[in-house]
Amino acid sequence: MGPDLQTTSPRIILHIDMDSFYASVEMQVRHEIRGKPVVIGADPKNGKGRGVVATCSYEARSFGIRSAMPISQAFSLCPHAFFLPPDLNLYAKMSSEIMTCLRSYGFLFQQVSIDEAFLDLSPLGSFSAARILAGEIKISIRTAMGLSCSIGVAPTKIVAKIASDFQKPDGLTIVEPEQAASFLAPLPVRKIPGIGKKSEQDLNRIGIRSIGDLAAYDVRRLIARFGRGGNALHEVALGIDESEVKERDGMKSVSRETTFEQDTDDLSTVGNVMDTLVEDMHRDLSDEEIRFRTITVKIRYEGFVTKTRAKTLMHYTDSKRTLRSSAQDLLQGLWGGKRIRLIGLRVSAFEKNDARQTTLDGSGSQDTFSSMRFKKD
Ligand code: DCP
Numbered sequence: 001m002g003p004d005l006q007t008t009s010p011r012i013i014l015h016i017d018m019d020s021f022y023a024s025v026e027m028q029v030r031h032e033i034r035g036k037p038v039v040i041g042a043d044p045k046n047g048k049g050r051g052v053v054a055t056c057s058y059e060a061r062s063f064g065i066r067s068a069m070p071i072s073q074a075f076s077l078c079p080h081a082f083f084l085p086p087d088l089n090l091y092a093k094m095s096s097e098i099m100t101c102l103r104s105y106g107f108l109f110q111q112v113s114i115d116e117a118f119l120d121l122s123p124l125g126s127f128s129a130a131r132i133l134a135g136e137i138k139i140s141i142r143t144a145m146g147l148s149c150s151i152g153v154a155p156t157k158i159v160a161k162i163a164s165d166f167q168k169p170d171g172l173t174i175v176e177p178e179q180a181a182s183f184l185a186p187l188p189v190r191k192i193p194g195i196g197k198k199s200e201q202d203l204n205r206i207g208i209r210s211i212g213d214l215a216a217y218d219v220r221r222l223i224a225r226f227g228r229g230g231n232a233l234h235e236v237a238l239g240i241d242e243s244e245v246k247e248r249d250g251m252k253s254v255s256r257e258t259t260f261e262q263d264t265d266d267l268s269t270v271g272n273v274m275d276t277l278v279e280d281m282h283r284d285l286s287d288e289e290i291r292f293r294t295i296t297v298k299i300r301y302e303g304f305v306t307k308t309r310a311k312t313l314m315h316y317t318d319s320k321r322t323l324r325s326s327a328q329d330l331l332q333g334l335w336g337g338k339r340i341r342l343i344g345l346r347v348s349a350f351e352k353n354d355a356r357q358t359t360l361d362g363s364g365s366q367d368t369f370s371s372m373r374f375k376k377d
Pocket residue numbers: 017018019020021022023053054055056067068114115168169258259
């Protein structure tokens with residue numbers, strides 16, 4: 001094979017995403033709730049509860065329940081569902097078992113969230129070999145952990161991610177290079193990672209409904225409307241994505257974010273959600289004995305505009321009180337009274353201790369797929 005052929009040979013990227021992850025783990029450990037509507041999230045308090053759904057089983061989804069929906073709404077859609085509080089330690093443990101299994105295949109590996117990862121299968125040399133390996137991965141995770149997952153295999157990371165979502169749950173979708181354009185074209189733009197309800201509406205308003213519409217749209221007009229994000233979006237639609245599967249060398253930060261089901265400008269609601277992020281994050285940090293010095297809060301307003309504000313403490317700390325008060329101060333400082341669609345919290349600048357840093361294997365890292373692509377800060 002000459003050098004030309006080598007440089008043009010397509011990459012083979014696998015993306016794996018666990019099905020209804022928290023709910024599936026619960027159904028795995030509690031046999032009595034298997035096959036039932038299961039909702040993981042805040043306490044519904046007979047319909048009066050505040051807070052949101054983290055995730056729910058596919059049985060619960062058939063009642064219309066979704067992630068990030070107010071728990072009170074979930075309760076009215078299906079009062080007889082099993083409502084459970086998240087057991088984040090358990091999910092983190094299952095996640096690291098899954099990630100260890102995926103790493104063991106020996107390909108370049110990147111975990112992107114608690115339940116998803118990429119493998120670069122290019123060394124296999126063919127999509128048919130990749131299909132066989134993907135099938136083996138599905139079987140081994142089911143056998144070892146009793147959990148189902150969905151896998152996409154494609155020439156780029158973004159197409160692989162869209163493909164893993166294509167036939168959920170328990171899906172396997174292979175998109176060969178010559179099929180990529182026809183695979184993407186009919187899908188609604190909402191299928192692009194990072195495009196939520198609001199961005200979808202913005203795109204619909206200018207006549208863009210499908211990814212094919214987006215690909216055909218004049219990129220200069222997209223940039224005029226959405227800034228740098230417009231160019232990134234156009235490239236995604238064209239199937240252009242050079243980003244590589246990146247191994248991480250130890251954790252540099254830990255983060256959490258929440259997208260509101262409906263944009264909100266109510267500071268007390270946002271403050272309560274921030275407290276939940278603090279609780280979740282602090283639990284993981286203490287499990288890993290991580291001490292940190294920098295706290296960053298992110299707010300994404302309606303549309304793509306995102307602002308962050310950070311604070312670096314004089315000393316390393318692992319105090320929840322410090323984390324909470326810093327996060328609330330930063331939130332107040334960023335508050336502009338505008339409607340918000342997402343808030344995030346990140347801690348970084350960890351105390352030097354390599355053993356500690358490598359143990360937290362990337363779950364909830366700030367380098368999530370969508371923020372990586374469309375971050376404007
Ligand atoms: N999660 C959360 N809050 C959200 C979204 C997700 O706490 N708004 C948590 C619960 C999920 C886990 O992250 O189980 C993984 O997120 P996914 O988006 O992959 O959702 P699921 O795995 O639950 O379902 P799917 O089968 O659609 O992947």
